[in-house]
Amino acid sequence: MPFEITEQLIEQITGLILNQDDEALLKLLENEHHADIAEVLEDLNLEEATYIIKLLDSDLTSEILMEMDEDDREKILQNLSEKEIAKELDELDTDDAADMIAELPEDRQQKVISNIEDKEHKADIQELLKYDENSAGGLMAKELVKVYDNWNVLKCVREMRAQAEFVTRVHSIYVVNENNQLEGRLSLKDLLTTSTKTPISEVYIPKVDYVNVHDSAEDVARVMQKYDLEAIPVVDDNMHLLGRITIDDIVDVIKEEADKDYQMAAGISQDIEADDTLWQHSRARLPWLFLGLFGGVGAAAIMGGFEEMINKHAVLFFFTPLIGAMAGNVGVQASAIIVQSIANSDLKGSIANRLFKEFSLAMVNGLALSIILFSFTWFWKKEILTSLAISISLFVVIIVAGIIGTFIPLFLHKQKIDPAIATGPFITTSNDIFGILIYFSIAKMLLGI
Amino acid sequence: MPFEITEQLIEQITGLILNQDDEALLKLLENEHHADIAEVLEDLNLEEATYIIKLLDSDLTSEILMEMDEDDREKILQNLSEKEIAKELDELDTDDAADMIAELPEDRQQKVISNIEDKEHKADIQELLKYDENSAGGLMAKELVKVYDNWNVLKCVREMRAQAEFVTRVHSIYVVNENNQLEGRLSLKDLLTTSTKTPISEVYIPKVDYVNVHDSAEDVARVMQKYDLEAIPVVDDNMHLLGRITIDDIVDVIKEEADKDYQMAAGISQDIEADDTLWQHSRARLPWLFLGLFGGVGAAAIMGGFEEMINKHAVLFFFTPLIGAMAGNVGVQASAIIVQSIANSDLKGSIANRLFKEFSLAMVNGLALSIILFSFTWFWKKEILTSLAISISLFVVIIVAGIIGTFIPLFLHKQKIDPAIATGPFITTSNDIFGILIYFSIAKMLLGI
Structure with missing residues (x-):
């Protein structure tokens, strides 16, 4: 595509705004696609962006506004009068118009609506505002x-x-x-x-x-x-x-769903973008980190309970990060597959079938990994019993982690809870705790104190 | 939507196939949507599915085949002659026809193409086969x-x-x-x-x-x-x-991209579905688990280097899973945001800016988490210096993990490598090792041996 935003272009535009050279600005922008102008506006400051919105024709600016980030749009709308907003709405399809109104503070909504000139358009928009935004009614347009x-x-x-x-x-x-x-x-x-x-x-x-x-x-x-x-x-x-x-509205729904699941798996609980503020990022990330902290403290407490083993079998304690990480990785792998299959609605077979399959897979992967770990620990410490305890524990932990990672999202789905919350830190943390507990229990059984 | 696959329906269909009651089968299926019939076929065994494909009209079966899973389609095509496949291709748009041919073994491709009756259609398909499947040429149809x-x-x-x-x-x-x-x-x-x-x-x-x-x-x-x-x-x-x-082809591209990134973040390296075989799952998951194992062994080796601290400060060793998990979580959060922003091409500002922002965020989150951890460890062990060492380490580890999680995907993107590989196990593992090393180094500095 020929259009590209360069620093030069942005400088040119800010210069023209500074000189209030409306004619040159119009000439520069009025033939560009609204999606391109929206990108330009996101690189300007609020005053400059508002200046351009007030300058260009409302059939173009309404589309530009709809193309922008919700946060940026909100700020510009704060700088426009109810009459100006109503003029933008007159140009938009009913679905976009209803979306834009829904973002306004409640006290402005009625004032804006009463300023819409076209009566039929106004009635259509008011009808659409009644529907939940995540329903077919919230997505549809009256134009057909x-x-x-x-x-x-x-x-x-x-x-x-x-x-x-x-x-x-x-x-x-x-x-x-x-x-x-x-x-x-x-x-x-x-x-x-x-x-x-x-x-x-x-x-x-x-x-x-x-x-x-x-x-x-x-x-x-x-x-x-x-x-x-x-x-x-x-x-x-x-x-x-x-x-x-x-379909264009549906493309957005699909993209948002996928982004949400992805963020959830990465331990980010709110819809945020790289450019959001520090506080928005902190709010979205801290809850999962607290969960992780809680899990780590739990693991520490469990290890404290096995403290008497530390003198004879210090090496056991060196492998706790490995056990925790493997339990987490296996759990996330298993749950991600389930969450994705549920999202794509191509999950077949019963829960028991799924669990059996994951169990078999964990046996295969667990065996391979345990043999490698046994070789390494034996080679390092030459203690056959300790090496056995560590590698057998890993084997069991992988099986349990796989089963937990499969079961939890399936269970949540049955309970009509979004299974995506079970991916990432949730699975990692619970598997951390289970993993460490299993590890030391098996070690104690095999090694005595 | 009214159509639903029930066990009853599947039983009815398998019964009709067993009795070779073609008339009843045709009556039951010929007015259903090809996407629905494709779903039915995926619930039948290969012989039954092939029976139905051979029975129904090729203008319907060609669409059914395109709607099915690649694996299932491949198996059915193995049961059809070159002439039968060519007949399906005659009914398909050129883009779908080219996709279907590309999936065949090479020795069959030429035979099938030579059986296509419509000369223009044949030439168009041959042209499309020249393009890379992930290019515009590989997606386009000649029909317009x-x-x-x-x-x-x-x-x-x-x-x-x-x-x-x-x-x-x-x-x-x-x-x-x-x-x-x-x-x-x-x-x-x-x-x-x-x-x-x-x-x-x-x-x-x-x-x-x-x-x-x-x-x-x-x-x-x-x-x-x-x-x-x-x-x-x-x-x-x-x-x-x-x-x-x-756009319908693009919806598939978007979905596949999102699915791929999601699986990558979850440590699954190949495009697999819940219903794929055990070996496919094992192949897709084992590489990342090996990486995790390697990281865990690395962490164990580092801890072995600090073994002399275990007698006086055993409690330090109890918190290694916490340090590893937090380093992993913070790293994944940071890298996921970057990867997603790159995928949506809405990443602005320089690498230095990004790193500074992540640094500030890590300071805020790190401070909050460290204070909580300090309170807990102090309350538990009443050793102020150990508690300080653990919580200061957590603080530093969170900052380093955030910076690594931000830098690696940005760096890979600059090097034209898909940054998505830097999420999940890759970040978790490298942060595990860095985290443990930083943790014990700081502890040793503060506590002596």
Whole structure:
């Protein structure tokens, strides 16, 4: 792509803002894509960004604002009047407009809404604000092209010309009956290849995928991905056509879900980005570190209970980080596979099957690793019993860690709790404690005191 | 969605296959969506699945096969003749057809290609096979709707009717000059709302996003996501229009990328699914476990070097799992944020800036955690110097771990190596070793022997 943000470009823009050279700024920016301008704005300071938003046309700035980071957008909106915000909303599709309003402080929301000029647009946005943001209703837009089943192709094309003016992208044409109940769909391709006198009732496809307005965003994403859909109609419990969801919004849902699971696995509990503030990062990371600290203290307390072994078998204590780390790694591997399979809904078989498979795998991996560890410890200390105790413990710990890592996310999923929280520090910490406890118990059994 | 796979349905289908009741099978399945039938097939054994593929029409089975897991598809294709496979390929879009051929063993590829009946389709597929599967060329399909800039809207609509027959979904209409060089695009919406006599040169949009055929799949995904595109044309170095990529393929790329990064962070080095074999799982997981073992042995060796401290300060040894775990957790948190920001290409500022920010964050988090740990150890052992040594070490280890976790992925990215390999076990292991070394060095400094 030809567009690239350079330091030079940013300097040029800040210079033009400083000189209030509006004409040159307009010339420079008005033909660029809103996504590119949004990137430029994120490199400017708040005053400069606001300056440009106030300067450019609202059909462009509304799209720019929607493209920006939520935090940055929020700050700019604070600098705009309710009337100015309403003007941006007039240009946006209903779904984006509702999203933008929902981010405003409550006292501003009503003032902004009352400033929206287009009455139908206003009513549509108010309807969308009623739905949960993680539901189909929260994702859908009211803009769509629909035709009635008693029209013919010619009337259809004529009416669609009018409707299409207000719809950014035409994907499918939905066919409804006189009660606005979804009956089927019509592809643009069919319209292109059918004679104009054909009644719609003869050409429409009655089999149409749809989602209920209360379905979760994840379910919508799953259906659209599975059936490779680019848009899906949204209906209420009585099949009344309410809106439609397009694939670009679903791409965002998929990306956010994946990012969230990834962060969770890395022990980051809130949705943060590299550029967020120190405090946001600290808040997102500290809880899991506390958990880790708690686990480490637990492990220390357990070791304190076996303190009498330290004189004769000091070497045992040298291998506790190894035991802890291996228990953690095996647990994370096992849980990640389960969490990912659940997220992609391609998990088959019973819990017992899963556990048996993980058990077999842990046997194989555990055996390989234990043999290596035995060779090393024997070579180092030449104490066969200690070496045996350490390597047998590792073997058992790997099996237990694998089973815990498999069982916990499956259990949470059954309890309708997001299994992703069971990955990362949670598994690492619990496996640390279990691992150390098993390790010293086995060692004590084999070695006496 | 109404379709659901029940045990009852699977039993009914296996029963019908056993009785070779083709009529009933056809009635049951032929109106279902190919994605649903693909799911059913994955619950059957290989013979049963092959039976159904041979029974149903190839326009349906080709889509079913594309929807299935690569492993399952491969097995079924082994049971089909070259002629049967060629028949499936005739029904597929060129991009899917090329993907399917690429999965076949080399000696079958040529035989299958020579059995494809449609000559143009065959040539298109052979062209696509030349491109790297992770490039724009490997993702694109040859099917698209294009018009010449010297036509008018009427001629355009007529020609498009013919072309559209062969294109599953019409997204954009691409406008080319007489040399097949991309000039711009035409939206279906514009065609619907423009008079039929208008010359194309007057209505087309000259600003069109495109990618080069050699661009990487990740770059294509980034562009399409950024500009919210549902299809993008692919050109060669001289702007000749070669094909187009649609968003559904990009959704798969995004999903795969995210899954890969997630698995990498969890210490799983190959793309595996829960249902893969034991050996595939073992191969994917063992390398990282070896790394962990190696790290643990390293930590043990370091502790062996400080063995003389064990008599007077046994308690130090109780906290090594804590130090190792915290170093690992902090490192993973830091590296995950960097890796994710790089993947989403929203990382700004210099490496020095990043490191300073992580340093400040580690100071804040480290201070909070060290104070808590100090209170605990003091309360437990009432030895102020030991407690100080342990908590100061934790503080330093957290800072070093944060800096390592930030630096390594940034460094790898600069060296054009996928930074995702630096997450998970890699960071955990190196931080384990560094952490233990720092811990005992500080303790020795403060406590003497």
